[in-house]
Amino acid sequence: MKKFVPDLICESVFAVDLDKLKERQISGLLVDIDNTLVPWGEPQMEEAFVDWVKRALQEGFQICLVSNAKHDRAQSFADLLGIPAVGMALKPLGRAFRRGMALLGLAPNQVAVIGDQLFTDVFGGNRLGLYTILINPLSTNELDTTKLMRRIERSLLEKMVKRGMISRKHAQIRQGRESDD
Ligand SMILES: [Mg+2]
Secondary structure (H helix, E strand, O other): OHHHOOOEEEOOHHHOOHHHHHHOOOOEEEEOOEOOOEOOOOOOOOHHHHHHHHHHHHOOOEEEEEOOOOHHHHHHHHHHHOOOEEOOOOOOOOOHHHHHHHHHOOOHHHEEEEEOOHHHHHHHHHHOOOEEEEEOOOOOOOOHHHHHHHHHHHHHHHHHHHOOOOOHHHHHHHHHHHOOO
16 A cells, blocks of 8 residues: 555645645656646646746756647647646556656656646656655546545545555545545
């Protein structure tokens, strides 16, 4: 179960403390797209998320989008933001995170993954020893398979709390948002 435990749970990308990441010597971010920066399947990224990426870049972070979405979709956001992307990532199994790290020229201990899914983003990042940050999905509009995974995520998070692997407070950041679906 350890490989599914996120290092950090945050409400959204906006709640990620970039200074704390710097203190950990993290200078690269591999960021999920759907339901992390853009509501699932939406064509547009809201200005606030564009600004967040730009601010992180200004603060010296290198950023690569890593998405299971099609290449075109991933690339359109990469172009908008002026950063690289790896599409069709097949998270958690593919080599996408490795490719993302290679694109940024960084080692695993310098990189954090930010995403909304325990089984793709967090598990995929933990497998490689990356710092993993789980955020709440932006929308509950998702694939049916993802909805099913959400239920499993919830029970897994509950088990983590019982085993003292994450705090109740952290788990509630997540559960509060999902109690209605
Ligand atoms: Mg996602």
